[in-house]
Amino acid sequence: GENVEQHPSTLSVQEGDSAVIKCTYSDSASNYFPWYKQELGKRPQLIIDIRSNVGEKKDQRIAVTLNKTAKHFSLHITETQPEDSAVYFCAASIGGTASKLTFGTGTRLQVTL
Amino acid sequence: NAGVTQTPKFRVLKTGQSMTLLCAQDMNHEYMYWYRQDPGMGLRLIHYSVGEGTTAKGEVPDGYNVSRLKKQNFLLGLESAAPSQTSVYFCASSLPTSGRAGANVLTFGAGSRLTVL
Numbered sequence: 001g002e003n004v005e006q007h008p009s010t011l012s013v014q015e016g017d018s019a020v021i022k023c024t025y026s027d028s029a030s031n032y033f034p035w036y037k038q039e040l041g042k043r044p045q046l047i048i049d050i051r052s053n054v055g056e057k058k059d060q061r062i063a064v065t066l067n068k069t070a071k072h073f074s075l076h077i078t079e080t081q082p083e084d085s086a087v088y089f090c091a092a093s094i095g096g097t098a099s100k101l102t103f104g105t106g107t108r109l110q111v112t113l
Numbered sequence: 114n115a116g117v118t119q120t121p122k123f124r125v126l127k128t129g130q131s132m133t134l135l136c137a138q139d140m141n142h143e144y145m146y147w148y149r150q151d152p153g154m155g156l157r158l159i160h161y162s163v164g165e166g167t168t169a170k171g172e173v174p175d176g177y178n179v180s181r182l183k184k185q186n187f188l189l190g191l192e193s194a195a196p197s198q199t200s201v202y203f204c205a206s207s208l209p210t211s212g213r214a215g216a217n218v219l220t221f222g223a224g225s226r227l228t229v230l
Contacts, residue, residue, distance in 0.1 A: 001172075009153075032217060043203065043221040044156070089155055098207045098217040099144060099163065102172075103155040 002027045004092050006104030013080050014112055021107045023090035024072040032093040033066060033073050034101070039086045047088075048075070080111045115139055119204050119222035126194045126229045134189040134225050136204030144207045145187040146171075146219070147179060149200040156203065162187055163209065194229045201226050 003026040013019045025033075034049035050057045050064045050073065057064050061080075066073040073092075077084055090104040117138045126132055136145065146161040158171030162181040176198060178190045187206075191198060205219040 006155075034218070036219075043223050044219070045221070046218050049218070093217070097209075098219055099146070099158075099161050099169070101158070101219075103157070105153055105155040 002030055002092055002094055002100070002102040004090060004102045004104045006090050006107055008107060009105065010108045010110070012110045012112060015080060015082060017080055019077045019080055019084070019109055019111075021075045021088055021090070021109070022072060023074070023092075023104050024070075025092040025102075026071070027092070027094055028068075028071065029094045030092040031095070032097075032101075033064070034091050034093075035062075035064060035075050036089045036091065036103075037086045038089065038106075044089060077109075080109075082111050082113065085109060085111045117204055117206055117220050117222035119202075119225050121225060122223065123226050124228070126191075126227065128195060128229060130194050131190070131192050132194065132227075133191075134202055134204070134227075136187045136189070136206075136222055138185055138187075138204075138206040138220070140206060140220065141184070142206035142220070143184070143209045145181065146205045146207075147177070147187065147189045148203045148205065149173065150203060150224075151200050159189065159202075191227075194227075196229045199227060199229045 006023045031052035036044040037047045038044040063076045087106045091101045094100045147159040148156045160179040165184045202225045204222040208216045
């Protein structure tokens with residue numbers, strides 16, 4: 001089955017700096033890569049996703065890049081704000097279906113003032 | 114529009130007891146899922162359902178059973194609880210894989226914290 005590794009496990013940045021979280025996946029058949037954000041005590045929520053036919057996708061301050069050859073994808077957050085503090089999970093899906101999603105172990109991002 | 118609702122939010126069990134977690138969604142989603150979340154382990158899929166009357170095993174199905182008698186409800190059962198099942202359980206739902214906007218996007222419930230002593 002699919003294996004998703006996520007790094008770093010914790011990340012601390014100052015407000016206004018950029019944050020980058022990286023994930024690698026094992027199965028070249030994976031073609032859907034969502035990112036979920038989970039604030040403390042809350043439920044995970046989708047923030048951005050990308051499909052394998054696209055190399056980069058942006059939504060305001062967040063962007064995701066995908067390198068299919070190297071089998072890795074990254075989340076980039078620019079101009080970080082305190083409300084970006086949360087745990088971020090990457091995931092990869094074989095066949096592009098949510099029922100085949102494998103999640104990474106999460107990155108706890110702390111944005112300090 | 115409540116989205117995905119889980120009950121109960123908290124439960125403490127003794128080893129060997131049984132219980133059922135209830136998930137209800139009002140978005141007319143075809144697919145429903147049960148995940149468990151443990152520190153350092155991310156979200157792991159227990160069981161899922163692609164429609165009323167159908168269920169399938171996920172990554173960590175042992176010790177759990179599920180039922181989907183109605184499209185809007187997905188039940189997770191523990192027949193004989195073990196301390197290893199202490200976790201936070203999340204239910205989620207989604208539209209099926211298709212060309213529709215929002216397909217495969219998981220909508221999660223608020224979570225159910227289960228402690229097995």
